[in-house]
Amino acid sequence: QGELVESGGGLVQAGGSVRLSCVVSGRIFSINVAGWDRQAPGKQRESVARIFSPGTTDYADSVKGRFTISRDNAQNTVILQMNSLKPEDTAVYYCAVWSGGNVYWGRGTQVTVSS
Numbered sequence: 001q002g003e004l005v006e007s008g009g010g011l012v013q014a015g016g017s018v019r020l021s022c023v024v025s026g027r028i029f030s031i032n033v034a035g036w037d038r039q040a041p042g043k044q045r046e047s048v049a050r051i052f053s054p055g056t057t058d059y060a061d062s063v064k065g066r067f068t069i070s071r072d073n074a075q076n077t078v079i080l081q082m083n084s085l086k087p088e089d090t091a092v093y094y095c096a097v098w099s100g101g102n103v104y105w106g107r108g109t110q111v112t113v114s115s
Contacts, residue, residue: 001026001027002024002025002026002027002028002097002099002104003024003025003026003104004022004023004024004025004095004096004097004104004105004106005022005023005025005106005107006020006021006022006093006094006095006106006107006108006109007020007021007022007023007109008020008021008109009093009109009110009111010110010111010112011112011114012085012111012112012113012114013113013114014085014086014087014113014114014115015084015085016085016113017081017082017083017084017085018082018085018111019079019080019081019082020036020079020080020082020093020095020109020111021077021078021079022034022036022077022078022079022080022095022106023075023076023077024076024077024078024097024104025076028097028099028104029099029100030099030100031053031071031097031098031099032052032053032098032099032100033050033051033052033053033097033098034050034051034069034071034078034095034096034097034098035047035048035049035050035051035069035078035095035096035097036048036049036069036078036080036093036094036095036096037093037094037096038089038091038092038093038094038111039091039092039094039108040088040090040091040092041091043091045094046060047060048060048063048067048080048093049063049067049068049069049080050069051069051070051071051078055071057069062088063082063089066082066083066084066085067080067081067082067083068080068081068083069081078095078097080093082111085111085113086113087113087114087115088113089111089113090111090112090113091110091111092108092109092110092111093108093109093110093111094106094107094108
């Protein structure tokens with residue numbers, strides 16, 4: 001089994017920055033895609049960012065130019081750098097990886113942006 005553990009969430013003022021990390025461990029090999037989703041209160045979960053092997057990225061329109069997804073393969077970590085945060089970015093952020101036909105999810109980390 002694999003495990004994903006997110007960290008880095010918290011409370012930040014609008015305009016600030018937060019860096020989320022997701023450490024991947026266990027029997028997860030050859031990650032094809034990694035990404036972050038989020039779910040705000042009362043809303044459906046939405047895709048925020050994806051990174052594909054060997055490095056192509058894709059972002060939701062609402063975060064383009066503000067968020068950056070990356071991978072640190074040596075540390076088995078997926079990172080989401082979030083800048084110029086807005087109150088509407090408030091949500092629980094979930095890390096996910098796709099590997100060998102399976103998808104693995106973390107438990108989420110809360111990001112709250114105050115106005």
